[in-house]
Amino acid sequence: MNEKITTLDEFIFKRQNDFEYAAGELTALLRDIGVAAKIINREVNRAGLVNILGVQGDTNFTGDTVQKLDIYANDKIIECLKNSGMCCGVASEENDDYIPFPALFSKFGNYVVLMDPLDGSSNIDVNVSVGTIFAIYRRTSPSDGPATLEDFLQKGIKQVAAGYVLYGTSTILVYTTGKGVNGFTLDPSIGEFCLSHRDIMIPARGNYYSVNQGYYLKFDLEMRRYIDYCSDENLGLRYIGSMVADVHRIMFQGGIFLYPSTRRHPQGKLRLLYECNPMSFIVEQAGGKAISCDLNRIMEMEANALHQKSSIAIGSPDMVDEMQAFIEKYSAQRG
Numbered sequence: 001m002n003e004k005i006t007t008l009d010e011f012i013f014k015r016q017n018d019f020e021y022a023a024g025e026l027t028a029l030l031r032d033i034g035v036a037a038k039i040i041n042r043e044v045n046r047a048g049l050v051n052i053l054g055v056q057g058d059t060n061f062t063g064d065t066v067q068k069l070d071i072y073a074n075d076k077i078i079e080c081l082k083n084s085g086m087c088c089g090v091a092s093e094e095n096d097d098y099i100p101f102p103a104l105f106s107k108f109g110n111y112v113v114l115m116d117p118l119d120g121s122s123n124i125d126v127n128v129s130v131g132t133i134f135a136i137y138r139r140t141s142p143s144d145g146p147a148t149l150e151d152f153l154q155k156g157i158k159q160v161a162a163g164y165v166l167y168g169t170s171t172i173l174v175y176t177t178g179k180g181v182n183g184f185t186l187d188p189s190i191g192e193f194c195l196s197h198r199d200i201m202i203p204a205r206g207n208y209y210s211v212n213q214g215y216y217l218k219f220d221l222e223m224r225r226y227i228d229y230c231s232d233e234n235l236g237l238r239y240i241g242s243m244v245a246d247v248h249r250i251m252f253q254g255g256i257f258l259y260p261s262t263r264r265h266p267q268g269k270l271r272l273l274y275e276c277n278p279m280s281f282i283v284e285q286a287g288g289k290a291i292s293c294d295l296n297r298i299m300e301m302e303a304n305a306l307h308q309k310s311s312i313a314i315g316s317p318d319m320v321d322e323m324q325a326f327i328e329k330y331s332a333q334r335g
């Protein structure tokens with residue numbers, strides 16, 4: 001007999017009492033993000049048809065080329081969050097500064113959201129998977145005023161929820177509120193995210209490693225030794241160029257995703273607040289690990305700026321430990 005379908009909204013509602021502050025606000029916020037994801041999914045799916053594809057010609061704050069869909073996704077999520085009334089502000093990879101929301105119904109929300117609205121933007125034009133990443137924190141500033149920068153510069157361990165949406169062969173929303181990780185696949189026929197992957201656990205090891213091998217000569221010696229080892233061990237290389245897609249594969253099949261420091265990006269390329277922290281929270285909740293390539297736990301790193309970058313090694317716990325051992329061994333040899 002078929003199991004009854006559980007929609008994302010039903011699931012979020014049932015789990016409401018898991019939250020420390022169970023006033024229904026976080027529940028509502030997560031549902032609003034789910035709505036934004038459906039709207040973005042619709043546009044991503046018909047992008048080729050409506051001529052929304054292509055480079056806008058603009059460059060964003062961190063110097064990347066902005067695609068039209070990035071802006072669309074950014075605007076939609078901000079709009080949904082602003083209307084939710086539960087959120088006092090948002091910070092996005094697409095905006096140079098955070099956006100405080102005005103008090104709605106004479107009340108500011110208790111949460112802030114940080115996001116990468118459409119990650120993997122270089123893949124948009126060629127119909128390859130992209131994703132949305134989000135992190136939710138409880139504000140630290142007084143609730144009767146607007147959001148402040150400090151609300152956004154919290155360590156990853158302070159996240160109350162994080163998730164990603166992968167617009168892939170099917171669209172899936174994966175999220176955690178610190179009590180495990182669950183995945184919901186969008187059923188286009190009913191327009192609902194339905195629970196499809198309950199209590200996701202990352203395998204301790206996997207058969208793939210994921211890194212931009214084209215930058216091999218730009219990596220530090222220790223990292224090169226580790227990558228040589230992966231190759232010696234006959235691990236397969238998989239690299240899509242969309243972190244969400246690469247990490248999503250690891251969530252189910254195990255493996256390690258690396259974005260090390262390079263000569264061009266000495267701090268790494270990925271953003272601590274918009275990409276590394278939320279993905280680390282999800283992966284750790286699924287039993288995985290996430291550290292920087294100088295061996296600090298990502299979620300404990302101090303955030304000093306909204307667009308701060310970090311190197312990252314994330315995925316199967318045994319493989320992250322192994323990478324750490326390589327870095328320690330070869331850096332000790334270098335003295």
Ligand code: AHM
Pocket residue numbers: 064093116118119120121122212241242243244259269270
């Ligand atoms: P974006 O947020 O501008 O799309 O950049 C982030 C993406 C990640 O999804 C991906 O892992 C990485 O950039 C790919 O970068 P590279 O082409 O340097 O390997």
Ligand code: MG
Pocket residue numbers: 093116118119120275
């Ligand atoms: Mg990104």
